Amino acid sequence: MKEELEKIKINTLKEIASSSSIDEIESIRVRALGRKGELTAILRGLSKLSHEERSETGKLSNEIKAALEEAIEKRKSEMENAAVEAMIHGDRIDLSLNSPDSTIAKKQGHIHPISQIQYELEDIFTSMGFEVLDGPEPELEYYNFEALNIPKHHPARDMQDTFWTEDGNLLRTHTSAIQIRGMEKKTPPFKIMAPGRVFRYESTDASHENTFYQVEGMMVDKDISVANLIYVMKELLRQIFRQDVKVRLRPGYFPFVEPGFELDINCLICGGKGCSVCKQSGWVELLPCGLVHPNVLRFGNIDPDKWSGFAFGLGLNRLVMMRYGITDIRHFLSGDIRFLNQF
Numbered sequence: 332m333k334e335e336l337e338k339i340k341i342n343t344l345k346e347i348a349s350s351s352s353i354d355e356i357e358s359i360r361v362r363a364l365g366r367k368g369e370l371t372a373i374l375r376g377l378s379k380l381s382h383e384e385r386s387e388t389g390k391l392s393n394e395i396k397a398a399l400e401e402a403i404e405k406r407k408s409e410m411e412n413a414a415v416e417a418m419i420h421g422d423r424i425d426l427s428l429n430s431p432d433s434t435i436a437k438k439q440g441h442i443h444p445i446s447q448i449q450y451e452l453e454d455i456f457t458s459m460g461f462e463v464l465d466g467p468e469p470e471l472e473y474y475n476f477e478a479l480n481i482p483k484h485h486p487a488r489d490m491q492d493t494f495w496t497e498d499g500n501l502l503r504t505h506t507s508a509i510q511i512r513g514m515e516k517k518t519p520p521f522k523i524m525a526p527g528r529v530f531r532y533e534s535t536d537a538s539h540e541n542t543f544y545q546v547e548g549m550m551v552d553k554d555i556s557v558a559n560l561i562y563v564m565k566e567l568l569r570q571i572f573r574q575d576v577k578v579r580l581r582p583g584y585f586p587f588v589e590p591g592f593e594l595d596i597n598c599l600i601c602g603g604k605g606c607s608v609c610k611q612s613g614w615v616e617l618l619p620c621g622l623v624h625p626n627v628l629r630f631g632n633i634d635p636d637k638w639s640g641f642a643f644g645l646g647l648n649r650l651v652m653m654r655y656g657i658t659d660i661r662h663f664l665s666g667d668i669r670f671l672n673q674f
């Protein structure tokens with residue numbers, strides 16, 4: 332009887348060790364320890380034994396039963412852990428991998444060249460202490476014209492053909508509208524810049540668009556002069572074009588500045604020798620700028636006797652065109668993927 336029990340123990344332990352599934356191990360358990368199992372059958376025969384043998388065999392079979400149950404549980408949990416491990420490693424998804432389907436990979440987009448330069452400008456201006464402001468594209472006539480020293484019937488309004496809405500508002504024709512909104516919120520001294528989309532009601536050609544992008548800049552402090560303006564402009568252009576850029580100021584008329592200038596830069600395409608982009612002059616007109624007109628400061632609730640400032644409006648489209656040698660402004664909004672994929 333004793334040998335028989337030991338044999339069951341050894342064989343069953345071997346089977347447990349070599350089992351390879353939960354189902355298999357369960358059938359081993361039923362066969363050895365179940366109600367009709369091998370061990371149970373032996374225990375049933377105990378009554379035929381002497382008292383001494385009975386107690387000895389009973390004790391042994393209980394020990395074997397406990398050992399087998401322990402071995403079964405251990406093997407089961409090994410298998411369950413292995414299954415979980417396999418699931419973790421087998422189902423791992425690497426989201427950084429490109430899709431093996433190349434048509435999906437090609438659909439991955441990138442930033443439009445205008446937005447790229449806008450983000451660069453925001454970084455440059457922020458590093459010089461300017462605060463980035465935003466303003467609405469549909470605008471009140473007051474912010475777009477009146478507060479910028481362009482009253483009704485002023486001839487300067489004709490310089491900017493305007494999209495009017497039926498209720499008398501408009502789509503902003505320049506980011507200068509944000510100057511007034513900025514001054515209303517800030518107290519001097521301050522430096523602000525405001526990038527944005529602007530609209531003109533005009534027919535399009537290689538150098539004119541009805542929708543384009545500007546950055547407005549303004550600095551208000553004590554004793555601001557043209558020298559401050561030139562310094563900031565040169566620093567800005569040096570960082571954008573990653574080289575020193577020669578600039579010149581020509582007198583220009585804009586109602587919101589006095590004195591007003593057109594800032595030209597030395598043509599970066601021909602280096603000043605003359606080419607089609609600079610119309611053989613060696614200079615490219617880049618931005619209007621000047622010292623803020625006292626009336627405009629007053630509209631912004633700033634005392635022009637105490638404070639002065641400079642302002643400029645930089646065309647982002649023209650900047651991108653200069654940087655990459657693009658000759659037609661209409662490409663930017665064409666949605667032509669062959670154009671956009673070059674940047």
Ligand SMILES: [Zn+2]
Binds near residue numbers: 600605610
């Ligand atoms: Zn040139």
